Amino acid sequence: MIGSAFPLNQFTYELMKVILANTMSGEGKDQEVEQLAKWVRSAQNGEQKAFGEIIRVTQRRLIKFAYLLTGQSEIAEDLCQETYLKAFEAISSLKEPERAVPWLYRILKNLSIDRVRSAAHQNEQGTEDLEVLMDPTTSTGSERHQILEIRELMATLEASDRFLVLAVHLEGYSYKEAAEIAGLTEDAVRLRLHRARKFLLEKLSDPETKSAVRPSKV
Amino acid sequence: MANNENNSKEFLASEKKSEEQIDRLFDSIAGVQLDVSKGFGDRVLKEWGKRKPPARSRHWGYYAVPALIAVVLVLTHRFSGQAFEAGVQQQVAIRLDIRSHVKEAQCNVRVQLPEGVHFYSKTNPEVQASSSLELPCDAQTASGTLPIVLEGTEEGIKKVSVRFLDPAQQEISRADFNIRFRKGSVQT
Numbered sequence: 001m002i003g004s005a006f007p008l009n010q011f012t013y014e015l016m017k018v019i020l021a022n023t024m025s026g027e028g029k030d031q032e033v034e035q036l037a038k039w040v041r042s043a044q045n046g047e048q049k050a051f052g053e054i055i056r057v058t059q060r061r062l063i064k065f066a067y068l069l070t071g072q073s074e075i076a077e078d079l080c081q082e083t084y085l086k087a088f089e090a091i092s093s094l095k096e097p098e099r100a101v102p103w104l105y106r107i108l109k110n111l112s113i114d115r116v117r118s119a120a121h122q123n124e125q126g127t128e129d130l131e132v133l134m135d136p137t138t139s140t141g142s143e144r145h146q147i148l149e150i151r152e153l154m155a156t157l158e159a160s161d162r163f164l165v166l167a168v169h170l171e172g173y174s175y176k177e178a179a180e181i182a183g184l185t186e187d188a189v190r191l192r193l194h195r196a197r198k199f200l201l202e203k204l205s206d207p208e209t210k211s212a213v214r215p216s217k218v
Numbered sequence: 219m220a221n222n223e224n225n226s227k228e229f230l231a232s233e234k235k236s237e238e239q240i241d242r243l244f245d246s247i248a249g250v251q252l253d254v255s256k257g258f259g260d261r262v263l264k265e266w267g268k269r270k271p272p273a274r275s276r277h278w279g280y281y282a283v284p285a286l287i288a289v290v291l292v293l294t295h296r297f298s299g300q301a302f303e304a305g306v307q308q309q310v311a312i313r314l315d316i317r318s319h320v321k322e323a324q325c326n327v328r329v330q331l332p333e334g335v336h337f338y339s340k341t342n343p344e345v346q347a348s349s350s351l352e353l354p355c356d357a358q359t360a361s362g363t364l365p366i367v368l369e370g371t372e373e374g375i376k377k378v379s380v381r382f383l384d385p386a387q388q389e390i391s392r393a394d395f396n397i398r399f400r401k402g403s404v405q406t
Contacts, residue, residue, distance in 0.1 A: 077258065146250070
């Protein structure tokens with residue numbers, strides 16, 4: 001549960017995870033960027049092993065993003081697969097290997113339009129759908145519940161707004177970076193995010209909203 | 219004036235607050251690890267192995283067209299956006315001037331044909347069935363052009379759409395042109 005209602009132990013555990021994730025994000029991300037850039041350069045030089053390494057290094061970030069974007073594990077995985085294939089086809093043209101991740105997100109965004117539409121037409125999936133992507137031995141019930149609730153919340157947004165919310169609030173990109181990835185102006189990103197956040201917060205404060213998602217009071 | 223300033227400050231404060239609220243929402247799943255299903259990487263690499271085309275078939279137009287020009291009656295035009303003329307059932311070769319449209323070293327060209335026009339290739343006749351083709355191009359090649367051969371099956375003005383795409387499939391430039399197909403042979 002994301003709310004402030006969960007027991008103190010659970011709350012402490014969640015808080016520690018947030019702190020750890022944030023502590024690691026700076027240095028850890030730099031290392032990841034460097035490592036990925038190295039594999040991209042190797043792939044550009046035709047080293048076959050590098051393609052597998054690019055997948056290995058980025059797959060977790062991409063699948064989490066794609067899952068919250070499409071709301072369906074199968075479609076998210078399919079979207080990630082297509083993203084990698086498109087990226088590999090064009091890898092020689094990537095001039096800044098350090099920008100490989102935003103580049104992947106840009107490809108994912110372009111490929112996602114049909115898939116997001118297709119996901120919207122499918123029946124709502126439950127916890128079983130998430131189990132495909134989440135290892136039950138390393139995740140708690142509350143985490144599963146939490147991510148499902150955020151997925152439901154994301155589904156209430158327009159797909160293009162959802163992409164921006166995920167790019168900025170999940171991935172931590174600046175408005176400028178999100179604008180570059182989405183092919184929009186910074187002002188357009190600002191406007192859309194303003195609208196999307198307002199909508200989300202209204203949903204969160206609506207007592208009739210089925211979802212119990214609430215921003216935690218960290 | 220003071221009111222405007224206050225309103226602006228209030229707006230910024232409210233924006234910051236809502237940003238923080240949504241940030242906190244996502245912070246709560248920052249530690250949640252999702253992963254692709256087992257064997258995902260192998261599946262992608264296998265598919266990549268299948269899709270990765272050998273250079274020759276990927277550049278079918280590039281290699282096939284020069285030979286084709288020698289054996290069929292071809293009208294060659296330098297592409298510059300104007301209307302072309304060609305006879306129905308007569309092959310027309312068009313060189314797309316890549317350099318005038320893109321600066322990127324690598325790009326793709328997507329050519330979309332209207333009804334009554336199809337691609338022509340003696341060595342790859344299957345392309346006739348496609349109304350759209352996406353070809354890799356390289357603005358740095360010696361000629362800086364990409365040749366395509368088209369054939370009209372009916373009279374009339376036909377609009378051909380050419381889009382230059384970057385590796386992320388974003389449109390860099392667009393160049394539509396018209397071909398007027400007439401009965402009989404047209405000489406230039």
